[in-house]
Amino acid sequence: MASTLEVVDLVKHFGPVRAVDGVSLTVGVGEVLGLVGESGSGKTTLGQCVTRLVPVTSGQVRIAGRDIAGLSRRALRPLRRQFNIVFQDPSSSLNPRMTVADIIGEPLRLHRIGTAVTRRARINELLDQVGLRTEVGRRYPHELSGGQRQRVSLARALSASPALLVADEPTSALDVSVQASVLNLIGRLQRDIGFACLFITHDLASVEFLAQRVAVMYLGQLVEVADRAELFATPRHPYTQALLSAAPIPDPAVQRTRQRIVLAGDVPSPVDPPPGCRFHTRCPVAVERCAVDVPLLRRVGGSGAQVACHLVADDGSAPDVSAAVPLRLPAARTHARPAPSPGR
Amino acid sequence: MSVGPLLDVEELTVRFRTEDGAVLAVDAASFAMGEGEVLALVGESGCGKSVTALALTGLLPRGAAVSGRIGFAGRDLRGLPERDLRRIRGRDIAYVFQEPMTSLNPVLTVGRQVGEVLRRHQGMGTAAARERAVELLELVGIPLPRRRLGEYPHQLSGGMRQRVMIAMAVACRPRLIIADEPTTALDVTVQAGILDVLRTLRAEIGTAVLLITHDLGVVADIAERVVVMYAGRTIEEAHAEALFARPSHPYTRGLLDAVPNPARHSDGGLREIPGRVPVLASSPDACTFADRCGYADGLCRTRRPAMNRGPAGHQVRCWHPLSVPSTVEA
Numbered sequence: 176m177a178s179t180l181e182v183v184d185l186v187k188h189f190g191p192v193r194a195v196d197g198v199s200l201t202v203g204v205g206e207v208l209g210l211v212g213e214s215g216s217g218k219t220t221l222g223q224c225v226t227r228l229v230p231v232t233s234g235q236v237r238i239a240g241r242d243i244a245g246l247s248r249r250a251l252r253p254l255r256r257q258f259n260i261v262f263q264d265p266s267s268s269l270n271p272r273m274t275v276a277d278i279i280g281e282p283l284r285l286h287r288i289g290t291a292v293t294r295r296a297r298i299n300e301l302l303d304q305v306g307l308r309t310e311v312g313r314r315y316p317h318e319l320s321g322g323q324r325q326r327v328s329l330a331r332a333l334s335a336s337p338a339l340l341v342a343d344e345p346t347s348a349l350d351v352s353v354q355a356s357v358l359n360l361i362g363r364l365q366r367d368i369g370f371a372c373l374f375i376t377h378d379l380a381s382v383e384f385l386a387q388r389v390a391v392m393y394l395g396q397l398v399e400v401a402d403r404a405e406l407f408a409t410p411r412h413p414y415t416q417a418l419l420s421a422a423p424i425p426d427p428a429v430q431r432t433r434q435r436i437v438l439a440g441d442v443p444s445p446v447d448p449p450p451g452c453r454f455h456t457r458c459p460v461a462v463e464r465c466a467v468d469v470p471l472l473r474r475v476g477g478s479g480a481q482v483a484c485h486l487v488a489d490d491g492s493a494p495d496v497s498a499a500v501p502l503r504l505p506a507a508r509t510h511a512r513p514a515p516s517p518g519r
Numbered sequence: 520m521s522v523g524p525l526l527d528v529e530e531l532t533v534r535f536r537t538e539d540g541a542v543l544a545v546d547a548a549s550f551a552m553g554e555g556e557v558l559a560l561v562g563e564s565g566c567g568k569s570v571t572a573l574a575l576t577g578l579l580p581r582g583a584a585v586s587g588r589i590g591f592a593g594r595d596l597r598g599l600p601e602r603d604l605r606r607i608r609g610r611d612i613a614y615v616f617q618e619p620m621t622s623l624n625p626v627l628t629v630g631r632q633v634g635e636v637l638r639r640h641q642g643m644g645t646a647a648a649r650e651r652a653v654e655l656l657e658l659v660g661i662p663l664p665r666r667r668l669g670e671y672p673h674q675l676s677g678g679m680r681q682r683v684m685i686a687m688a689v690a691c692r693p694r695l696i697i698a699d700e701p702t703t704a705l706d707v708t709v710q711a712g713i714l715d716v717l718r719t720l721r722a723e724i725g726t727a728v729l730l731i732t733h734d735l736g737v738v739a740d741i742a743e744r745v746v747v748m749y750a751g752r753t754i755e756e757a758h759a760e761a762l763f764a765r766p767s768h769p770y771t772r773g774l775l776d777a778v779p780n781p782a783r784h785s786d787g788g789l790r791e792i793p794g795r796v797p798v799l800a801s802s803p804d805a806c807t808f809a810d811r812c813g814y815a816d817g818l819c820r821t822r823r824p825a826m827n828r829g830p831a832g833h834q835v836r837c838w839h840p841l842s843v844p845s846t847v848e849a
Contacts, residue, residue, distance in 0.1 A: 213706035214677075320795055350563040351733065355777035355789035362788065377706065380736075384779035384789065407781055421711040423736030424782045425775070427760045430739040437715065438708050440662075441676040 177204050178237075179338045179371035180225065180258075185234035185244070187217075187224050191446045194220040196395035197234075199472070202339065205369040209386030209403070211418070213377055215442050216392040222341045222375045226260045227251055239338050256286045259332035263344035265324035269316040275302075275327050276312030282335040301330040304367075305360060322353035326360065333364065340365075343375045358384055379422045383407055391415050394453040395445055397472055401480035411475065411482045411493035413458045420497065434497050452485065459499040460486060524551040525694060525727055526575075527590035533570050534584040543799045544570040546751035546807075547587070549826070552744070554694065555725045557717075559732060559742035559759070563774075565796050566748040568731045572697050575729075576612055577604045592694065610640045613688035617700040619680035623672040629656075629683055630668030636690040655686040658723070659716050678709035685716055692724050699731040714741050735778050739763060747771050750797055750807035753826065757833035767829035767840040770808045806838065814839045 180202040187195040195217045202208045212218040223229045224244075225236055231244040238257050246254070259282070262268045269278055276298050283294045299309050305326040316324055325345060332340055342361065346354040362385055365372055374386055382389055383403060390400045391412065399412040410416045417436040424430045438457045443449055449456045455465035464485055472483040476491025487493045533545040545567040552558040560568045573579050575589055576596060589596040591612070596604065608614070616622050624632060633655060634648040643651065649668065656664035659682040672680055681701060688696050698717065702710035718741060720726050730742060738745055738759060745762045747755040747770070755768040766772040776790035794811040804823050809815040818838050829840035 213708065322795075351735070351774060352563060352777045352792040353795075355779075356791040358779065359788045359791060379707075380779040380781045383781040383784060404784070417708060419781075421707045422781065423707075423711075423734075423740040425735035425739050425763070425778045425780055426782065427739040427742075427763050429782050430736070431760075435711055437711055441678065441709075 178202065179204050179206075179239060180373060181235070181237040182221075182225065183235040183237070185221065185224055185236065186232045187220050187229065188232045189220075193395050193445050193448060195224060196445075196448070198392070198395075198397055200390055200397065200400065202371045202373055204338075204371060205365075206388065207365055207372040207374055207386045209382035209389040210373060210375045210392060211377065211379060211382055211389060212392035213418075213442065215394070215445060217395040217445070218375045218377075218392050219343055221392070222260065222343045222373060225339075225373060226258055226341050228260070253286075256282065256288070256335040257337055258339040258341065259335070259337045260341040260343060261325070261328045261332045261345045264348050265321065265328045266316065268328060269324060269331075271316055273315075274312065275307075275314050275316070275319070278316070278327060279312070279330045279334050282331060286335050288335060297334065301334055304333075304364060305330045306356075320353075321349050322357060325349065325357050329357075329360065329364065333368065333370070336368075337370060339371045339373065341373045341375065344377070345374075346381060347376065347378065354381070361385060379419065380425075391418065394442060394448055396453060397481075397483065398454065399480070399482045399484075400472070401482075402478065405478055405480055409493070411480065411487050411491065412454075412484050413460055413486070413494065413496045414454045416493075416496045417459075436497050452483070459496050460494045462486070523593065524590075525554045525556075525592060526729070527551045527588075528571075528575070529588040529590070531571060531574060531587035531589065532585070533567070533574050533579065536582050536584075541800045543751055543801055544583075545574065546799070546802045548748070548751070548753045550746045550753060550756060552695075552727055552729065555721060555727050557721060557728045557730060557741055557743045559730045559738045559745045560748060561732060561735070561738055561745055561774075562748035563733055563796060565750070565798065567751040568748050569699055571748070572614075572699050572729065572731050575697065576608045576614075577601065578608075578614075606640075609636060609693075610691045611693055612695045612697060613691070613693040615681070615684050615688050615696060615698040615701045617703050619677065619684045619704075620672060622684055623680060625672050627671075628668065629670055629672070629675070633668075633683065633687050633690060636687050640691045651690070652686075655690055656683070658689070658719070659683075659686045660712060660719075661686070676709075677705055678712060681705060681709075681713055682716060685713070685720070689720055689724060689726065693726060695727045695729060696720070697729045697731070700733070701730070702737060703732070703734065710737070717741060735763075735775065747774070750799060751802075752807055752836060754808070754836045755829075755833055756826070756835075757831070761831065761833060765831040765833075765841075767831045767833045767835040768808075768837045769812045769814055769839075769841060772841055806836075 178201040182200050185198045210218050224231050235242045236244040279301055280294050280298045307326055346357050386403050389403055389406045391398050393414050399415045410419050417438050420436045440457050451466045452470050455461040470483045470485050472481045475482050475487055529549050530547045532547050535542045562568045574585050630652055633652040637643045637648040637651050653664045661667055661682050702713050742759045745759050746753050749770050755771045766775055773792040806819040806824050809819040824836045824838050826834045826836045829835035830842050
């Protein structure tokens with residue numbers, strides 16, 4: 176299968192901090208890969224390596240077949256139109272002194288794409304695609320709402336028609352009703368234009384909505400990669416199982432009957448990660464081997480799912496983590512308590 | 520049988536003077552909660568939920584003009600002098616905020632900070648306060664509590680810091696904890712633990728919890744009753760399960776449909792609410808959601824709706840509450 180992004184054994188250390196420690200993944204042409212993890216998992220650093228916002232310690236980042244991991248800034252510059260990134264906070268990633276049209280057109284100018292006239296037409300087309308009126312182009316970022324600013328960020332990121340868009344928590348700073356419109360927009364643009372997308376987030380619900388495949392990261396490494404439906408229906412890695420069980424479902428009728436796996440302890444330091452499987456210190460089903468042998472990410476079952484766990488069998492059968500921990504029901508059923516009735 | 524609700528807020532109104540003119544942050548909000556109840560105050564940024572929480576014990580800055588009645592255990596907190604309010608805060612009503620790092624003192628040990636609450640409000644001696652602090656840290660699920668007493672906030676993880684904050688909040692067995700986005704800064708696996716702690720406290724101490732949040736997943740997990748706020752007004756109130764199953768206000772319905780739900784994949788896209796939350800200088804004689812509502816008519820734009828019992832049995836502030844079952848598409 177043709178891949179737009181191919182990351183091979185990527186390592187990024189910040190001094191002693193092993194933020195990303197040997198990650199390999201691919202994003203197919205026109206595919207959305209959701210990269211999920213909690214704080215400190217290294218997901219944001221991975222996105223910064225892929226877009227070369229930070230130098231890579233070792234490994235490969237192949238975009239449209241070309242390895243950009245070791246390129247100098249000068250050699251990288253003409254290739255930058257192949258990829259772009261959208262950040263969490265649009266108010267700090269848009270230049271407050273530029274108009275919206277200038278912001279969106281900047282990648283076109285930098286890469287010397289088109290003439291002034293064709294660029295203007297392209298800017299208007301982009302404004303339309305992200306659902307902003309043409310006159311918004313004359314405004315400045317501070318005149319816009321958070322949702323509109325994120326639309327501007329998207330238009331800028333897509334203006335030079337990149338093959339790959341990295342979106343790092345693009346909706347996390349937005350209110351839920353605005354979040355919905357930005358998620359819908361990313362989904363629609365991705366289907367219409369067909370770029371590949373590495374969608375980085377801590378929010379499982381938005382990954383479930385947007386991604387075709389999902390990669391789960393823990394302490395600098397991938398623990399599981401699978402198709403969306405498969406990952407959410409049958410999470411195999413104990414960490415994935417715990418993560419999915421901890422994320423509340425916005426429906427009390429469902430949420431209050433779910434069983435939860437509550438993990439003990441905190442995420443260990445990436446300066447001195449545990450030997451063997453990095454999750455073994457918190458894993459409810461870990462055995463002796465897990466503290467010694469490093470589990471490799473390997474294909475299991477017949478579907479192409481990949482898991483890094485000694486306890487997941489080659490046929491894909493996985494330990495039931497919820498059976499190994501004292502179960503907690505999330506909430507007692509609501510008592511039929513009469514609502515206090517203030518006189519109104 | 521208790522005599523009346525623990526907290527009874529009537530017509531709470533908060534106005535701010537800003538450089539850009541007056542802002543009406545809370546517009547005649549009324550709600551009540553019983554002893555030991557978990558009530559969620561839900562809404563998006565700017566709806567007035569946090570301002571309401573701060574107004575309850577007089578924590579708003581001087582420029583805020585507050586009116587209405589805040590009944591707590593039979594007393595109106597609004598008329599009380601600061602000295603009395605200070606005694607109530609911490610002892611009867613305790614707060615837990617979103618970011619524990621800014622609420623904890625970075626240069627004092629955990630033991631010193633938890634102990635101080637006990638010494639100040641309960642008049643305990645140093646040794647007794649220390650022993651009680653160990654019990655409290657144990658109660659909120661902090662491993663090796665005795666060792667933690669000597670540590671500083673920066674040595675703890677975000678989840679552990681929030682547990683310390685909760686330990687301080689419950690030190691005096693308050694009747695009400697006001698938790699303003701207590702898990703928003705935390706990872707989901709940590710959040711699950713903190714929600715468990717709140718549940719435990721309610722079961723073991725009988726503390727009522729007023730949970731301020733924008734996160735409908737958290738509401739679905741822990742709240743018994745829900746009050747939805749929009750542009751300063753309360754717009755719907757119901758038991759949690761009833762609210763999610765049969766939202767009556769078009770805004771509540773829109774909010775629920777806007778959230779992706781991993782339990783059921785939505786192929787058709789998420790529902791969007793067009794427009795944005797208005798910032799109001801004064802209370803309009805209209806429904807504040809009318810401009811964004813697919814059902815709005817002349818009545819909605821010219822007359823302010825009152826809280827009334829809707830078709831689903833909820834309290835709802837709407838001229839045209841959604842019928843049951845709601846099948847209408849906007």
